[in-house]
Amino acid sequence: MTVKSSVDNKSSGRPLLQLEHLSVASKKSPSHYLVNDVSFSIEAGKTTCVVGESGSGKSLTALSVMGLLSKQLQLSNGKVLFNDAELGLLDLAHLDAESLRKIRGAKIAMIFQEPMTSLNPVLTIGYQIGESLTTHLGLKGAALKIRIASLLEMVGIPVDRANSYPDELSGGQRQRVMIAMSIACEPQLLIADEPTTALDVTVQAQILKLLDELKNRMNMGMLFITHDFGVVADIADNVVVMFRGKIVESGTKSDVLNYPQHPYTKALLACVPDVDGIKPLQPIDYRWLDELSPVALLEEEKL
Amino acid sequence: MTDNVLVANNLIKTYTQRSGKFGFGTTLVKALDDVSISLRRGSTLAVVGESGSGKSTLARCLLQLQPLDSGEVLFAGQDLSKMSGKELRVARKDLQMVFQDPFASLNPRMRVGEIVGEGLLVHAIGNQATQQQQVIAMLKRVGLSEADMQKYPHEFSGGQRQRIGIARALVLQPKVVVCDEPVSALDVSIQAQILLLLKELQQEMTLSYVFISHDLRVVRHIANDIVVMNAGKVVEQGSVVDIYRQPQHEYTRNLLASIPGKKAA
Numbered sequence: 001m002t003v004k005s006s007v008d009n010k011s012s013g014r015p016l017l018q019l020e021h022l023s024v025a026s027k028k029s030p031s032h033y034l035v036n037d038v039s040f041s042i043e044a045g046k047t048t049c050v051v052g053e054s055g056s057g058k059s060l061t062a063l064s065v066m067g068l069l070s071k072q073l074q075l076s077n078g079k080v081l082f083n084d085a086e087l088g089l090l091d092l093a094h095l096d097a098e099s100l101r102k103i104r105g106a107k108i109a110m111i112f113q114e115p116m117t118s119l120n121p122v123l124t125i126g127y128q129i130g131e132s133l134t135t136h137l138g139l140k141g142a143a144l145k146i147r148i149a150s151l152l153e154m155v156g157i158p159v160d161r162a163n164s165y166p167d168e169l170s171g172g173q174r175q176r177v178m179i180a181m182s183i184a185c186e187p188q189l190l191i192a193d194e195p196t197t198a199l200d201v202t203v204q205a206q207i208l209k210l211l212d213e214l215k216n217r218m219n220m221g222m223l224f225i226t227h228d229f230g231v232v233a234d235i236a237d238n239v240v241v242m243f244r245g246k247i248v249e250s251g252t253k254s255d256v257l258n259y260p261q262h263p264y265t266k267a268l269l270a271c272v273p274d275v276d277g278i279k280p281l282q283p284i285d286y287r288w289l290d291e292l293s294p295v296a297l298l299e300e301e302k303l
Numbered sequence: 304m305t306d307n308v309l310v311a312n313n314l315i316k317t318y319t320q321r322s323g324k325f326g327f328g329t330t331l332v333k334a335l336d337d338v339s340i341s342l343r344r345g346s347t348l349a350v351v352g353e354s355g356s357g358k359s360t361l362a363r364c365l366l367q368l369q370p371l372d373s374g375e376v377l378f379a380g381q382d383l384s385k386m387s388g389k390e391l392r393v394a395r396k397d398l399q400m401v402f403q404d405p406f407a408s409l410n411p412r413m414r415v416g417e418i419v420g421e422g423l424l425v426h427a428i429g430n431q432a433t434q435q436q437q438v439i440a441m442l443k444r445v446g447l448s449e450a451d452m453q454k455y456p457h458e459f460s461g462g463q464r465q466r467i468g469i470a471r472a473l474v475l476q477p478k479v480v481v482c483d484e485p486v487s488a489l490d491v492s493i494q495a496q497i498l499l500l501l502k503e504l505q506q507e508m509t510l511s512y513v514f515i516s517h518d519l520r521v522v523r524h525i526a527n528d529i530v531v532m533n534a535g536k537v538v539e540q541g542s543v544v545d546i547y548r549q550p551q552h553e554y555t556r557n558l559l560a561s562i563p564g565k566k567a568a
Contacts, residue, residue: 230564
């Protein structure tokens, strides 16, 4: 059953989410770590951005928090400590499926990158927003309708659109619906996996602002995955930089962006085009990085 | 102006869209509404705008991949929109395109050597041996190897596939290359590599680019001139420096203000 810690009480200084030495490997080759000894924590009301290139393990890290890893993968090591306001300290990595289901969507919610593929095209958006409210909170009938309306209002969609289907909405509106779904049960932790990558810059700016407002209003912790340092600069409190499954650097936003320590972070920042066009673009020289981490390279060749 | 390699005047393109209940009604969408642009030889003209602004339609209409309703596209003194299919095929040797999605734009059943060499074959340039040499040289130039000729597209990463797409476009030694969001599907680090490659190749081969993008940070680094589009219309055009420094139109200002990280830490 639930792994509950008897020692901790909820108001102790523990962070909302704490990853301890998290490792994910494929079942076929258990020695090849896709996420390798990752530890960081997220405070309530704060945003932690995980930055990295594709294949760096940032999405896998998020999925393992939710217990949504694909069947070919396994959590080979580590703890996912979630400090729930009611249930106390839980290790999500070792929770049974039934208990995990109660947490998913209710206490921890997730927003995905592609709003069109994550919404069901044959159900109205009102129904989809209401689903988790019925499942987790048992809301029905008029009470449910009122709650759906207030959620739509919160994310800035006209309430009469509740009966619309996803294809009748624009990309930005769909992402707003996804946000409404995710915050429906007032989760304590919101995981956003590149929620604005598929959107236009203007819409992206609106969505980032909305997420930030909601986070502050509901005092949520936010785990925000992105590859865009511009977005990091706008939304993060803390930054975690990942490279080949490992954390190479973490710290506060201003430290990481202004005084990057690790050569990879420096290289990654150097290849982001700046608005003024002054800084020359500098692609990452991986050969040089390989020399820094021969272990990572060896592991890659084994696969 | 003799300096311009490609000039488009008063392009109009309208799509019909089904609307209303069960799609019985139709509405007209003006994807291009009196658009005129000119591309200077050896320079890069960026077309920016949000999705639905008509920038991809413009790219396709410039190369006559889609027929225009009206307007003219002048290349080497000839109007492309009035050409027959046969004439167009000949002209397209000089007009190439690099597509956005490196996964969808390469035929999965063809080897890379065939993909890159197909243009040479179609335009019957040289014999088999010289074609092979040209393909190898081009692959090497974009950072791939001779051995990659025998591989299939799925064996490559996104950035490498985009290199293949670039090799395919450039092996014909074109004069104008239309790049439709060539880096928007790529990681920042790969994006920087591809942008630099495009810039180098432009200098070596005196290419002129039409560069479609929604990322104003990328545009700042690659473009000389800019066209800002909104709802099928050109709202502003000018040199990159001018537009970034002093955007005249409200829409442009809004776009620039939305760039993430402007108020950076």
